Amino acid sequence: MPFHVIVGRGATAHNLAKLLTDAGDRVTMVSRSGEGPGNVERVALDAGETDRLTDLAQGADTLFNLAMPAYHTWPETVPPLFGSIQTAAERTDATYVMLSNLYGYGPVEGTLTEDHPLAATGPKGKVRAQMWLNAKAAHDAGRIRVTEIRAGQFIGAGAFSIFNAMVQPKVLAGLLALVPAAVDVPHSFTSVDDAAAALYAVAHDERALGQAWHAPMVVHSVREMAERLADLADAPPPRVEEMSDRELTLLGNTAPIWEELWETHHMSHRPFVVDSTRITDTFGVKPTPLDETLKASLTGTDDTRALTNA
Numbered sequence: 001m002p003f004h005v006i007v008g009r010g011a012t013a014h015n016l017a018k019l020l021t022d023a024g025d026r027v028t029m030v031s032r033s034g035e036g037p038g039n040v041e042r043v044a045l046d047a048g049e050t051d052r053l054t055d056l057a058q059g060a061d062t063l064f065n066l067a068m069p070a071y072h073t074w075p076e077t078v079p080p081l082f083g084s085i086q087t088a089a090e091r092t093d094a095t096y097v098m099l100s101n102l103y104g105y106g107p108v109e110g111t112l113t114e115d116h117p118l119a120a121t122g123p124k125g126k127v128r129a130q131m132w133l134n135a136k137a138a139h140d141a142g143r144i145r146v147t148e149i150r151a152g153q154f155i156g157a158g159a160f161s162i163f164n165a166m167v168q169p170k171v172l173a174g175l176l177a178l179v180p181a182a183v184d185v186p187h188s189f190t191s192v193d194d195a196a197a198a199l200y201a202v203a204h205d206e207r208a209l210g211q212a213w214h215a216p217m218v219v220h221s222v223r224e225m226a227e228r229l230a231d232l233a234d235a236p237p238p239r240v241e242e243m244s245d246r247e248l249t250l251l252g253n254t255a256p257i258w259e260e261l262w263e264t265h266h267m268s269h270r271p272f273v274v275d276s277t278r279i280t281d282t283f284g285v286k287p288t289p290l291d292e293t294l295k296a297s298l299t300g301t302d303d304t305r306a307l308t309n310a
Contacts, residue, residue, distance in 0.1 A: 001024065001025060001026050002023075002024075002025040002026070002062075003025065003026045003027075003028075003059055003060050003061055004025055004026070004027050004028070004060060004061060004062045004063075004064065004203075005027075005028045005029075005030060005056065005057045005060045005062070005063050005064065006027060006028070006029045006030065006040075006064045006066060007030045007047045007053075007063070007064065007065050007066060007067050007085055007095070008020035008029075008030075008031060008037045008064070008065070008066030008067050008068060008099075009029060009031035009033060009035045009036055010066065010068060010158070010160055010192075011154075011156065011157065011158030011160070011192040012066055012099065012151075012154070012192045012195045012199070013029060013036075013064075013066045013194055013196075014036070014158065015065050015192055015195075015196035015201050016038070016064065016066070016200060017029055017036065017037055017039075017040050017220070018196075018199065019196055019200045020200065021039050021040060026041075027039075027040040027041065028040065028041040028042075028043055028056065028060075029041070029042050029043070030043050030045050030047055030053065030056065031043075031044070031045075032045070032046050033156050040072060043056060047067055047081060047084055047085055047088075048080055048081050048084045049067060049084070050087050050088055052082040053084060053085065053284070054087070054088040054091045054092060057088050057089070057092045057094055057222055058092055059092070060092055060094040061094060061095065062094055062095045062096075062097055062203045063085065063088060063089045063092070063094040063095070063096050063097070063178040064097045064203070065082065065085045065086075065096065065097065065099065066099045066199075067082070067085065068160070069081060070257075071124075071257045071260055072196045072256040072257050072259070072260045073122045074123070074127050074128075075123040075124065075126075075127050076203055078127050078128070078131060079127060079130070081132070082098075082108070082131045082134075083134070083198075084136065086135055086138065086144065089144055089146075090138065090143050090144050095145045095146070095203060095209070096135060096144055096145065096146040096147075096148070097146070097147055097148075097199055097202060097203045098131070098132070098135060098146065098147070098149070099148075099149050099151065099195065099199060100128055100131070100132065100148050100149065100150045100151070100212070100292040101126055101128060101150060101151055101152075102150055102151075102152060102188075102214075102267065102272075102274060103120060103122070103125035103128045103129075103263075103264065103267075103304065104118040104120050104125050104126075104128040104129030104132065104150075105117075105118060105119065105120065105125070105129075106119040106120040106121050106122070106125055106266075107121070108245065108268040110271045110273075111156070111274070111275050112188075112214075112272070112273065112274045112275065113214075113274075113275045114150075114211070114212055114213065114214055114278055115202040118132070118133070122263035122264075123263070124260065124263055124264075125218075125263065125264075129277075130139055132148050132212060135148070136210065137211065138200065138310075139210050140210070145209050145303040146209065146210070147202045147203075147208040147209050147210070147211060147213065148211075148212040148213070149195065149198045149202060149212075149213055149215050150212055150213070150214050150215065150216075151195045151198075151214075151215040151232050152187075152189050152190040152214075152215065152217050152274055153187060153188070153189050153190070153192040153206060154189070154190060154191075154192055154195070155189045155190070155192075155225070155293055155294075155297065156191040156193055156293045156296055156297055157192070157194060157296045157297045157299070159191075159192045159297070162179065162180065163180065163189075163222070164297065166178070166179055166180075167179060167222065167225070167226055167229075167240065168229060168297065170238075171226050171229050171233075171235055171238045171240075172229075172233055172235050174235060174236040175239070175242070176239045176240075176241065177226065177238065177239065177240045178241055178242075178243045178247065179222055179240060179241070179243055180242075180243045180248050180251075180258070180261050180268065181222055181243075181268035181269060181284050182222075182242055182268065182269045182270065183221060183222040183223045183226075183240050183241065183242050184221050184222075184223055185221055185222065185269075185270060185271045185272075186219045186220065186271050186272070186273055187219070187221065187222065187267075187268070187271075187272050188217040188218070188219050188272055188273060188274035188276075189217065189218050189219075189220065189225075190215045190217055190218075190287075191216075191287070191288045191293040191296075193288055193293070193296070194215055194216040194285065194286075194287055194288050195215045197216070197285050198216060198279055198283075198285050199215065200217040201279070201283040201284075201285050202279075202283070205282075205283060207282060208282075208283075212278040213278060213279045213282075214274055214278065215276060215279065216276050216279065216280065216285055216286055216287035216288070216306075217274045217275075217276040217287055218238075218287045218288075218289075218290050218293075219273055219274075220290060222240060223238070223240050225290065225294070226238040226240045228290060228294055229292060229294050229297075229298075232291060232294055232295055232298065233298055238299075242269075248261065248262075254302050256276060260272055277289065
């Protein structure tokens with residue numbers, strides 16, 4: 001029976017675990033809290049404890065890295081954590097599959113593809129880029145087999161996202177939603193279901209190794225998404241406005257995460273369009289239509305704790 005270890009406990013991790021267990025595979029989910037679905041082995045472990053993680057991953061076919069430290073701590077916490085997970089993959093000969101985002105590219109002009117260089121200018125983007133470069137170097141040296149999925153802003157049931165935290169509840173309540181983003185320009189979003197499907201696909205195909213892949217994306221403005229959500233929920237017409245710089249600055253006094261959003265201003269305040277056709281053409285993983293994802297978010301459980309917690 002194939003055996004997989006997932007480091008992380010968010011919605012994407014839960015959906016990935018379901019895909020694997022539905023295929024008859026054995027799954028162990030690792031997180032500091034030890035939380036996870038009931039049909040997998042759940043282990044409370046800090047994945048930075050390399051020896052213990054290595055012991056747990058012995059015999060694993062795949063080691064999935066879906067870890068998400070607190071947002072504002074990435075430059076300090078991500079390198080040792082990801083280094084530990086990569087080391088465990090090297091020691092156990094498990095295929096190493098990473099879930100990342102688009103920060104590592106930095107500001108880009110035009111449509112973003114996987115061929116764009118990793119040219120991040122901010123600390124979170126730089127560390128995300130370096131984690132891939134470290135893993136890719138180990139792959140090229142023959143020490144590991146690795147691939148990476150780069151997702152857009154998450155949407156869907158249980159997604160840890162600005163949309164789920166700041167837009168959806170306000171729209172459903174008929175209240176004004178203030179958003180730290182331009183609300184009428186196109187943005188690229190990935191449903192947590194599609195991120196899981198992408199991770200599953202690349203873990204099962206040798207063609208994925210040594211490369212990074214964009215997860216399936218849908219491209220919409222925040223206002224378009226809010227309007228579709230309101231229609232689906234039979235809620236009042238949504239009121240959605242861009243948060244002013246002053247409002248975001250004041251919000252930064254309440255929790256450190258908000259101050260961190262300035263680094264990704266280029267992704268949130270001007271058109272940010274990502275091409276995800278490569279993963280569709282290669283593995284057949286397609287983006288879920290927006291209405292389907294929003295319907296799932298209305299019936300699922302939205303959990304925004306990861307905006308402030310690991």
